[in-house]
Amino acid sequence: MSEQVLVEVSDLAVVLGRGKKQRRAVDGLDLRLGAGVHGLLGPNGAGKTTLVRVLATVLPPSSGDISLLGVDVRDVRRRRELRRQIGYLPQAFGYYPRFTVREFVEYFAWLKEVPAARAGVAVDTALERVGLADRAGDRMKSLSGGMLRRAGVAQALVNDPRVLLLDEPTAGLDPEQRVAFRSLLRELALDAAVVVSTHLVEDVAGACTHVVLMEAGRVVATGTPAGLAEAGRRGLVHDGDGVCGLVGSGSADDGLASAIERGYTGVLRAARVSGPGAAPVVLPEPAASTSGAPTSAAGA
Amino acid sequence: MTWRGVGALEWRRTGGAFVAVALALTGVVLFAAKQRPFNTWSTWSSTVADALEFVSSSGIVLGPVVATVAAWVAGRERRRRMGDLLASTARPSWQRRLATSGAVSAALLLGWLIQTAVVVGGVFPSVSYWGGRWWATLLLMALGMLLCAAVGSAFGRWVPGRLVPPALGIVLYVLTAIPVYLDARWIQLVPVGNLAVFDGEQLEARVIPLAAAWTGSLVVMIGVVALGRRRHWRVAAAAAGVAVVCAAALQVAPHLGRDGAPGVEPVQRSWVEADPAAVVPVCTDDAPVVCVQRIHAGFLRDVAPVARQQLQVVGRYLPVDRAEELDWGVTGAADVFPLIPLSGMGQPYRSGADPDALQQWAGSNLSSLTAFYCPEMEHTSPAWAVTVSDTADLLLGQQAFAQDERGAALAARLEADPAQARAWMASFLTASRSCDVPELERLAAW
Known part of the structure; x- marks a missing residue:
């Protein structure tokens, strides 16, 4: 994995709504992401989708700095160049029902300014990667929910992005497709930052190299799935200063997914006790972790 | 993918062929409704001017339809909730909108052209002369249709709501149709539906560039608004300036050098002049x-x-x-x-004259010789007038128009003496054309 920082977010705040309905969807968020699959985990309303939208340059930040691939997203002159290297699948994925799958991906290749000479190969590759090559001639409206999602991923991949932002990408996929999709994500993440917003801990367990836990618009913990699982197996401790540690020896019988789920629940509980001022927790790697060691830090 | 490929894709996505055919069919149905046997009062002159006048009139309906379709297509991404996905792509959004609006405008324009071809094709078997500056009428109407498409695209782009496109169509219909009845000063500034150039007329040469610039500048200005490209605001502002100047000039220029002050003749007529070559x-x-x-x-x-x-x-x-x-x-x-x-x-689609119309025309020819109207006869129809008129009709074989017994008796006496009949008729025509009432009374008592 490259050490290069591809996504850098500093003190990000996003205020949504107006007047009495105004709320801070993201509040003082810091994040540094390199190549790899980064799972964004958090309850509903944690700010995951808002963060992904800001990273996709769809939603302007209210304050703070965001740099993607070394480019400030506020730099209007370089935004077009930046967007050529972003792939994005929104949570609410609209599509053109009359397009064939191939036309749909082709159209997005054009929108992403993939050179015409390379577009044909890029479209074929994207369709093969999501397993829709044999359905390329089908109309979008004839696809199942899972296939539509895969077509959405194909459009996100067609420009071979260095920052890939996927909001609930596995929703609607059957188990077999999910396994294949996780494998694809790992492959893509060799030289790209893949940010996956998900509710499914299986996705985190199966595909993510890093996890970012969010709660109330801020990052409450970062680490690896293994670290989160370890926290789940051994339990977290809160010492009143907002600093957490691992306690106990855990159970070796726990499955990874269920351990992650328990770790996720424990981290959120601890974060709520610590309050919004507490620093994010850096989850220790299982091999390096020691009982009760303080692990507070920012970013991954 | 190239621009051409995107254009083809947008054409398919928009259902370009369907849109074009549907619009053309709408126009053709309007045309059919004008023809006999659906509409017994309707007439068809088999001249290009007459066909184009119908095409212009149908613009009152088709223009709002064009705007409605364009608005619906322009609001498609919003309805499909694709805003986020599209906003994250590199290509400037105005290029995407240009492809979409261009495809739908091309489809709508094609539909209008098909309708125009169908209507104008109706005169081909009998057409002998295309009329002066016929192309200008077509050009201005095509620009008017493009303007409707631009207005629709702008509304679809900026005003959310599923009811916006049909509401826009209704509002445009009202705004387009009402000025015709009001004969307002600004009527000619409504780019569709008001180009009434009839047989033997042509658009004035000085009006054509002004009218084209007026509609064209509106297309550019509203087109820029529809595309939503802020960098082009100078283009939009310049187009707005041209539009204002042209609108002002169009209020004045058509009246320069004409008899009568502005407002004396119907405004619709102020853009046209006689076409000497036509007569x-x-x-x-x-x-x-x-x-x-x-x-x-x-x-x-x-x-x-x-x-x-x-x-x-x-x-x-x-x-x-x-x-x-x-x-x-x-x-x-x-x-x-x-x-x-x-x-x-x-x-329509047949050569030669309509036999029924030819018969009516023949009767009218002779009636126009014998009918007369004098100011002294306002609200009255004196007996002597009926007598002389019926006598003249009977002498010309127009028995159907004659009912007066005194006239019948006089005609019978005159027919018995051809020399007297010729003298009587010559006196009658002179007196009726000059409204010489004493002479007409004398002829009744011949």
């Missing part, structure tokens, strides 16, 4: 000579035998040896039997 006589080679206006030359073959029969009847009383189609109110030379204008004589 040049086209005559038969053999005698007695029958002439029609060049614009109706396609009817000469059918009209000539009828006119010659009438010439024979009239020639018994008047020294006429030539029949000629003249404009309304024109009497012509003394030796010319005036034929009234050949309006409403055509049949």
Whole structure:
């Protein structure tokens, strides 16, 4: 994995709504992401989708700095160049029902300014990667929910992005497709930052190299799935200063997914006790972790 | 993918062929509704001017339809909730909108052109002369349709709501149709539906560039708004300036050098002038000579035998040896039997004159000789007037128009003495044309 920082977010705040309905969807968020699959985990309303939208340059930040691939997203002159290297699948994925799958991906290749000479190969590759090559001639409206999602991923991949932002990408996929999709994500993440917003801990367990836990618009913990699982197996401790540690020896019988789920629940509980001022927790790697060691830090 | 590929994709996505055919069919249905047997009062002159006048009138309906379709297509991404996905892509959004609006505008324009071709095609078998500056009428109407598409695209782009497109169509229909009835000063600034250029007329040369610049600048200005490209605001502002100047000029220029002050003649008429080439006589080679206006030359073959029969009847009383189609109110030379204008004589997609219309026209020719109206006869119809009019009708074989017994008796006496009849008819025509009431009263008592 490259050490290069591809996504850098500093003190990000996003205020949504107006007047009495105004709320801070993201509040003082810091994040540094390199190549790899980064799972964004958090309850509903944690700010995951808002963060992904800001990273996709769809939603302007209210304050703070965001740099993607070394480019400030506020730099209007370089935004077009930046967007050529972003792939994005929104949570609410609209599509053109009359397009064939191939036309749909082709159209997005054009929108992403993939050179015409390379577009044909890029479209074929994207369709093969999501397993829709044999359905390329089908109309979008004839696809199942899972296939539509895969077509959405194909459009996100067609420009071979260095920052890939996927909001609930596995929703609607059957188990077999999910396994294949996780494998694809790992492959893509060799030289790209893949940010996956998900509710499914299986996705985190199966595909993510890093996890970012969010709660109330801020990052409450970062680490690896293994670290989160370890926290789940051994339990977290809160010492009143907002600093957490691992306690106990855990159970070796726990499955990874269920351990992650328990770790996720424990981290959120601890974060709520610590309050919004507490620093994010850096989850220790299982091999390096020691009982009760303080692990507070920012970013991954 | 190239721009051409995207254009083809947008065409398919928009259902371009369907949109074009649907719009064309709408126009053709309007055209069919104008024709007999659906509409018994309707007339068809089989001239390009008449066809284009219909195309212009149908713009009152088709223009709002075009705007509605364009607005619906422009609001498609919003309805499909694709805003986020599209906003994250590199290509400037105005290029995407240009492809979408361009495809739908092309489809709508094609539909309008098909309708125009169908309508204008209806005159081809009889058309003898295309009319002066016919292309300008087509150009201005095409620009008007593009403007409707631009207005629709702008509304679809900026105003959310599923009901916006149909509401826009209704509002545009009202705004387009009402000025025709109001005859407002600004009526000609409504780019669709108001280009009334009839037979023997043409658009004034000085109006054409101004009108084209007015509509064209509106297309550019509203098109920029529809595309939503802020960098082009200078283009939009410049177009707005051109539009204002042209609008002002169009209020003044058509009236310069004309008889009468602005407002005296209907505003719709202020953009047109007579087309001298349209009324040049086209005559038969053999005698007695029958002439029609060049614009109706396609009817000469059918009209000539009828006119010659009438010439024979009239020639018994008047020294006429030539029949000629003249404009309304024109009497012509003394030796010319005036034929009234050949309006409403055509049949769509068929050559020659409509037999029913030809028969009516023949009757009208003779009636126009014998009918007279004098200011002294306002609200009254004196007995002597009925007598002289009926006598003249009977002498010309128009029994259907005669009911007065005194007139019948006088006609019978005159027919018994051809010399007297010729003298009577000559006096009658002179007196009726000059409204010499004492002389007419004298003729009634002949």
